[in-house]
Amino acid sequence: MADIIIDMEKCILCGKCIINCPFSAIEKFDDYIVLGENCKACGQCREVCPVEAIGMEENKKETLDKNEWRDILVYIEYHHNRVHPISYQLIGKAYELGVSIGYDVYGIVVGKNTELSKEQLKNYPLKKVFLYETEEYFKSDLYEEILSSCIGSIKPSVVLIGGTLEGRSLAPRAAIEFKTGLTADCTELILGENTDLVQIRPAFGGNIMAQIVTPDTRPQLATVRYNVMKPIEPSLDHEVEFILDDEIGHKASSKLTILDTIPTPKIKGIQEQETLVVAGKGVKRKEDLAMLEELANLLGGELASTRGLVEKGWMTSDRQIGLSGQSVRPKLLITCGVSGSVQFMAGIGGAENIIAINSDIDARIFSIAHYPILGDLYEIIPELIGMIEEKGKAI
Amino acid sequence: MMKIAVCIKQVPAYSDGMMDPKTGVMLRDGLESILNVYDLPAIETALKIKEEVGADVHIFTMGPSKASAVIREAYSMGADRGYLISDKSFSGADVLATSYALTQGMKLVEDYDLILCGKQTTDGDTAQVSGAIAKWLKIPHVNWVTKIVGIEKDSITVSQMMEEEIVTLKIPYPCLLSVEPSIFIPRLPSLKLKIGSKKKKIEVLSLVDMEDKEEGNYGLAGSPTKVERIFPVHRTEQQKIIEKDSREAAKYILEVIENINK
Numbered sequence: 087m088a089d090i091i092i093d094m095e096k097c098i099l100c101g102k103c104i105i106n107c108p109f110s111a112i113e114k115f116d117d118y119i120v121l122g123e124n125c126k127a128c129g130q131c132r133e134v135c136p137v138e139a140i141g142m143e144e145n146k147k148e149t150l151d152k153n154e155w156r157d158i159l160v161y162i163e164y165h166h167n168r169v170h171p172i173s174y175q176l177i178g179k180a181y182e183l184g185v186s187i188g189y190d191v192y193g194i195v196v197g198k199n200t201e202l203s204k205e206q207l208k209n210y211p212l213k214k215v216f217l218y219e220t221e222e223y224f225k226s227d228l229y230e231e232i233l234s235s236c237i238g239s240i241k242p243s244v245v246l247i248g249g250t251l252e253g254r255s256l257a258p259r260a261a262i263e264f265k266t267g268l269t270a271d272c273t274e275l276i277l278g279e280n281t282d283l284v285q286i287r288p289a290f291g292g293n294i295m296a297q298i299v300t301p302d303t304r305p306q307l308a309t310v311r312y313n314v315m316k317p318i319e320p321s322l323d324h325e326v327e328f329i330l331d332d333e334i335g336h337k338a339s340s341k342l343t344i345l346d347t348i349p350t351p352k353i354k355g356i357q358e359q360e361t362l363v364v365a366g367k368g369v370k371r372k373e374d375l376a377m378l379e380e381l382a383n384l385l386g387g388e389l390a391s392t393r394g395l396v397e398k399g400w401m402t403s404d405r406q407i408g409l410s411g412q413s414v415r416p417k418l419l420i421t422c423g424v425s426g427s428v429q430f431m432a433g434i435g436g437a438e439n440i441i442a443i444n445s446d447i448d449a450r451i452f453s454i455a456h457y458p459i460l461g462d463l464y465e466i467i468p469e470l471i472g473m474i475e476e477k478g479k480a481i
Numbered sequence: 482m483m484k485i486a487v488c489i490k491q492v493p494a495y496s497d498g499m500m501d502p503k504t505g506v507m508l509r510d511g512l513e514s515i516l517n518v519y520d521l522p523a524i525e526t527a528l529k530i531k532e533e534v535g536a537d538v539h540i541f542t543m544g545p546s547k548a549s550a551v552i553r554e555a556y557s558m559g560a561d562r563g564y565l566i567s568d569k570s571f572s573g574a575d576v577l578a579t580s581y582a583l584t585q586g587m588k589l590v591e592d593y594d595l596i597l598c599g600k601q602t603t604d605g606d607t608a609q610v611s612g613a614i615a616k617w618l619k620i621p622h623v624n625w626v627t628k629i630v631g632i633e634k635d636s637i638t639v640s641q642m643m644e645e646e647i648v649t650l651k652i653p654y655p656c657l658l659s660v661e662p663s664i665f666i667p668r669l670p671s672l673k674l675k676i677g678s679k680k681k682k683i684e685v686l687s688l689v690d691m692e693d694k695e696e697g698n699y700g701l702a703g704s705p706t707k708v709e710r711i712f713p714v715h716r717t718e719q720q721k722i723i724e725k726d727s728r729e730a731a732k733y734i735l736e737v738i739e740n741i742n743k
């Protein structure tokens with residue numbers, strides 16, 4: 087931890103720090119610069135101060151033996167006998183981090199029929215996977231008790247958890263159990279030489295990225311946004327050791343009673359598509375979506391949209407891409423009449439190929455599209471559909 | 482009578498246009514502070530329960546003194562009492578320190594049967610404070626609550642949205658729920674309550690009031706996470722914009738697609 091110190095002897099009251107503080111935490115009172123309640127000690131003010139009047143003071147915590155905590159634990163989400171696809175993304179990232187610093191990667195599976203996960207996990211770069219048999223459905227208190235018991239016994243330096251509904255409900259309980267830091271919804275992770283995990287995540291509605299560390303406590307907990315990290319492919323070089331635990335999961339208890347579960351109809355969601363056509367507010371009438379839907383069908387994909395069309399009630403929220411919607415990583419993404427707001431773009435970082443059709447040369451979507459196309463979607467799309475049909479086959 | 486605490490937060494009123502896309506500098510002019518929109522359904526849930534079975538609804542917010550404005554807003558919707566948790570040493574708190582200060586504050590007032598939180602905030606945006614509060618208090622919690630199914634004497638039954646199913650759960654008091662925006666449409670402030678809210682008292686709880694007075698457990702000092710750096714969203718290099726007539730453009734797109742799917 088650190089505190090920002092302002093040396094009023096040096097300060098020339100230029101106000102640069104006030105303007106540049108992302109938290110509006112700095113104010114001027116008469117001849118004094120005062121740090122307010124919002125200060126996060128991010129250090130931005132230090133960088134802009136022309137007279138080096140701003141310093142940081144480390145207030146030393148009781149030192150922790152970081153060597154006692156090593157390796158990486160991945161929480162492998164497991165529903166209805168299936169490993170959640172985010173887990174392969176976490177394993178991929180954990181492996182990459184592990185290699186950089188000589189850490190092994192461990193996995194934990196909690197749920198029912200956990201032995202059936204072996205077949206799915208056996209060729210991934212995991213040293214050991216702990217299988218905890220317990221109730222089938224997620225209960226935050228029960229699952230956390232099991233996870234925390236596992237963390238307590240293997241003492242990992244880093245714990246990665248999916249930024250899913252389950253993961254985000256589970257992670258904060260575990261963080262408090264160990265009185266440690268938890269960084270939410272990370273989009274990038276780097277493991278430093280000193281074993282500190284550098285965690286990068288969007289905040290303030292996606293307008294900025296924050297770089298966060300947990301320097302004085304272990305384990306370092308992070309949830310990772312679905313579909314931003316690349317999944318790792320299985321390889322026959324890896325052989326996982328599985329350790330089944332039938333006790334802890336049955337001894338652990340929950341105050342929650344599940345009365346009923348109704349499966350939500352499972353169509354392959356936009357998060358799992360290889361091809362997506364995205365409609366934005368450049369689409370003028372609801373009926374016109376049929377044309378884009380047709381294009382999506384011809385390409386063997388699905389139609390998704392920006393929040394603009396969800397707000398109009400033309401599209402359902404499960405099809406919304408972006409910060410407050412889904413993250414996607416298709417092979418091909420075609421945006422039609424999408425401006426490219428930061429919030430929308432926060433959801434498409436994993437897309438391999440982006441074709442953007444927009445009639446405004448200054449549209450922000452063009453700054454990240456691999457194939458920016460200036461033009462009217464009402465002219466281009468029908469042409470394109472015609473050409474694909476002419477070829478007489480779906481691609 | 483049932484005792485309900487609702488946790489709400491004051492946040493900056495951000496919008497898409499707040500960052501200069503060229504320089505990456507935040508445009509802060511005229512940025513007001515507002516009540517986190519996701520907390521309105523939490524207040525509404527408490528008021529609905531109050532109407533149904535009778536309850537005392539208390540509001541808790543941690544923040545600087547101007548955050549009392551969000552308590553007034555809750556008063557004008559019908560909340561009974563409000564507590565502002567505020568102290569210089571509480572500032573700069575992360576999830577751990579925020580949830581700790583909130584639980585310390587709540588403990589001073591009542592043993593609540595039910596604690597309600599919003600789904601997330603629009604600034605920190607972590608959706609983690611709720612689960613953290615529950616763990617500090619050693620009580621069960623349920624996130625992503627879309628419906629109150631039944632309110633019983635010693636438990637509450639709710640629907641929870643999970644990825645593959647809607648789960649109906651029964652939870653004994655004391656417990657914590659964080660609610661989805663779809664749970665209830667928040668009522669508008671009533672004019673009568675709004676006028677009354679101006680005179681209504683807001684109690685401030687600061688470090689000296691807390692059971693744990695160790696400054697190092699709160700705020701920046703008590704936060705294990707540290708924001709090292711803040712920077713604008715990374716942009717990839719701009720590709721050349723294709724300007725062709727629509728037939729040529731369509732042909733080009735088709736070629737690109739065929740190449741990708743090869």
Ligand SMILES: Cc1cc2nc3c(=O)[nH]c(=O)nc-3n(C[C@H](O)[C@H](O)[C@H](O)COP(=O)(O)OP(=O)(O)OC[C@H]3O[C@@H](n4cnc5c(N)ncnc54)[C@H](O)[C@@H]3O)c2cc1C
Pocket residue numbers: 291365366367368369391392393394395406407408409410411412422423424425426427428429430443444445446449461462463464495496497603
């Ligand atoms: C906290 C927060 C979270 C948000 N989360 C999300 C989110 O998850 N997802 C999301 O999408 N948004 C989100 N938003 C909203 C976001 O800020 C934008 O408002 C939204 O993405 C705009 O959608 P759009 O691109 O469809 O519409 P617009 O911005 O209106 O863009 C329409 C585009 O269509 C083009 N166009 C018009 N006519 C044609 C034509 N005939 N042919 C070709 N192009 C044409 C225009 O040039 C324009 O660029 C969020 C906002 C906030 C504040």
Ligand SMILES: Cc1cc2nc3c(=O)[nH]c(=O)nc-3n(C[C@H](O)[C@H](O)[C@H](O)COP(=O)(O)OP(=O)(O)OC[C@H]3O[C@@H](n4cnc5c(N)ncnc54)[C@H](O)[C@@H]3O)c2cc1C
Pocket residue numbers: 126267268269270287288289290295296298488489490491517519520523541542543544574575576577579583597598599600601602604605606607608609610611706708
């Ligand atoms: C850029 C940035 C990134 C950050 N990233 C992290 C991070 O990764 N990890 C971390 O630990 N901290 C992080 N923080 C700090 C975080 O914003 C604070 O911990 C904040 O106090 C609580 O988190 P939240 O706003 O995300 O609340 P959420 O967890 O999203 O809020 C959920 C609910 O908790 C209740 N609640 C939250 N805050 C309060 C409050 N002050 N008073 C009353 N009720 C409240 C409300 O009911 C709210 O709806 C970050 C801050 C910034 C500025």
